[in-house]
Amino acid sequence: MKSRKTTLVRALLAWLLVTLVCVGLAMGLTGYWVIKASVEASIGRRAQQMADSLADQLREHVWNLDDGSLRDHLGQHSSGAVPDLVHVRFLTEFEDPICEVDLGEEPDPIIRRSPVMREGRRIGFVETSYSRRGVMDTQRIIIRSTALVIGGGAVAIFLVTIWLMRMILQRPLVGLARELRSIAGGDYSRRLPAGEHREIDIINREVNAMGQQIEERTNQLKDEIRERKEAEKALQALRDRLEIQVTERTLALQRAYEDLAQETKERRQTQDEMLQIAHREQQRIGSDIHDALGQQLAGASFLLGSLEKRLRDRGIPETDLAAEVGEYLRDAVSKARHIAYGLAPTGLSEEGLIDALEALTENTETLFHMKCDFSHTPVCHITDGTVAVHLYRIVQEALHNAASHGKAGHVWISLALDGVDGVLTIRDNGSGLDRCEPSRHGMGLRIMHFRAETIGGELDMSINEAGGATVTVTFRDLPPEEKE
Known part of the structure; x- marks a missing residue:
């Protein structure tokens, strides 16, 4: 109301x-x-x-x-x-x-x-x-x-004031209201005449200026509305074309992603197969060295021992030379056995990784005359056999690099497992220069990185302040049913 x-x-x-x-x-x-x-x-x-x-x-x-x-x-x-x-x-x-x-x-x-x-x-x-x-x-x-x-x-005074206000104020204001209603109705071109008094004349001029501004602004708005409608039509057409292009590009990217994922999957499968082939080939070579070459070297060592005994019984001067050759031959038999074990270690599984690493350190000390210390947490059982094999090969490659390239005299190996999170560390006191370049040159280093990525871990190499290098592998030992 x-x-x-x-x-x-x-x-x-x-x-x-x-x-x-x-x-x-x-x-x-x-x-x-x-x-x-x-x-x-x-x-x-x-x-x-x-x-x-x-x-x-x-x-x-x-x-x-x-x-x-x-x-x-x-x-x-x-x-x-x-x-x-x-x-x-x-x-x-x-x-x-x-x-x-x-x-x-x-x-x-x-x-x-x-x-x-x-x-x-x-x-x-x-x-x-x-x-x-x-x-x-x-x-x-x-x-x-x-x-x-x-x-x-x-x-x-009241009566006189009433008469004056009606004559001076009320009549001009009523006329002004009538003109304003006409302007509000849409007649923006309407103009008020000059007033008899200064105040009314000022109001009339302001109303006329307001009407002129409204008329100009109305024309501008009409032009802007027309231009905006045209721009909206052009924008809609552009949006339609853009949606089509985005759809086409999305489909192309999706196909490229699927192709890349398939290629990555095939590449990883190929790399896994190559590692398995290399692993089987190493085992075969190790078996051949142990069964064929090892047996032949052992037989030759036995025959050479018999020859040495006969020469010694006859007092022939070449007996000492035969003994020296026999010593070299027995050393070759021992090294052949160690090499065969390194290529095809026996008992390497999730329960035998600790024993395999201990045997590897003993063989390394014998082959390279390098001190090796191995330590692990009390409860350290790797449940995944694949993880155990790759960790063993990483340690084997790191020991080979420390002895061959780093000229290390002492290596420390540690394996720690906390639940499913594990850390493997190989630290030596060698030069550690060539093995820690950012370019990671060398087939051995690339294979170590690849093995760490294969088991879902990360491998990091750093130079020690006191000399030598440190290889750190972080990994997760998940049961097969929990892996994707």
């Missing part, structure tokens, strides 16, 4: 009426208090004059404390000889009453006191009281006249 609003003329008239009443009341109250104060001051002066006159005339009677003479003298004024005098008191110098005369009744009189002097000495006081009837009469007159002036002036 719409709230009914008052008009501007009515609001101005209301404020004007309130202002007139307030100003009239303020002026009336001010005049009232000023006149009241003036009348009271006049009565006070009369009371003081009367007190001074009685003190001068009745000095001897006050000195003699003759209350009878005082009453007789005051009796002369009891018949209204002194208007507004209602009470007179004579007091001693100690303010003890000598005589009191009531000439009328007044609940709130105006009191003045004058000292009685005799030979320069104060002997008492005269106190006179005057009535406030004059003040009250004056108050009533002031209130009536003020009310009449305020009421009459307010009505006259």
Whole structure:
């Protein structure tokens, strides 16, 4: 429901009426208090004059404390000889009453006191009281006249103001509202005429400027809307073409990704097969060395031992040479056995990795005359046989590099397993230069990295501050059923 609003003329008239009443009341109250104060001051002066006159005339009677003479003298004024005098008191110098005369009744009189002097000495006081009837009469007159002036002036000014506001303000504003309704209806080209008064003329000019700006802005908006619609059509066509291109590119990328994934899968399978083939070939070569070459070298060593015994029995000088050759041959048999074990270690499985690494360190010490220390955590069982094989080969390659390239004299191997997370570390005291280049040149290093990636781990090589290199392999030993 719409709230009914008052008009501007009515609001101005209301404020004007309130202002007139307030100003009239303020002026009336001010005049009232000023006149009241003036009348009271006049009565006070009369009371003081009367007190001074009685003190001068009745000095001897006050000195003699003759209350009878005082009453007789005051009796002369009891018949209204002194208007507004209602009470007179004579007091001693100690303010003890000598005589009191009531000439009328007044609940709130105006009191003045004058000292009685005799030979320069104060002997008492005269106190006179005057009535406030004059003040009250004056108050009533002031209130009536003020009310009449305020009421009459307010009505006259109110009527004149109504007429002036209707002529000067209401009519131009009604015309302005009519023109504004026309502009609001869409007639932005409409212009208001010049006003008769300056304020109305300023409003008309501002309304005309506003209408002109609205008309210009409306035309601009129409042009912008038309251009935006054309741009939206072009953008929609471009969006359609872009969606088609994105779809085609997405399909092409998807096919390329599938091809790459298939190629990566085939490449990994090929690499795994190559490692398996290399592993089987190493085992075959190791078996051949152990079964064929080892047996032949052992037989030759046995025959050479028999030959040495016969030569020694006959006292032939070449007996020592035959013994030396036999020693070399027995050393060759031992090295052939160690090489065969390195190529085809026996008992390498998830439960035998620790034993295999211990045997590998012993063979390395025998083959390369290099000190090897191996340590592991108390519970260190690799459940995945593939992980065990690759870890064994990484250690084997690292030991070979430390002995052949790093010229190390001591190698430390440690294997730690915490749940499924494991760490393998091979540290030596060799030169460690060629094996730690960023380019990772060398087939052995690349194979070590590949083996670590094959079991889902990472291999890192670093140079030790005291010399040598450290190979660190982090891996996860997951059961086969948990692997993807």
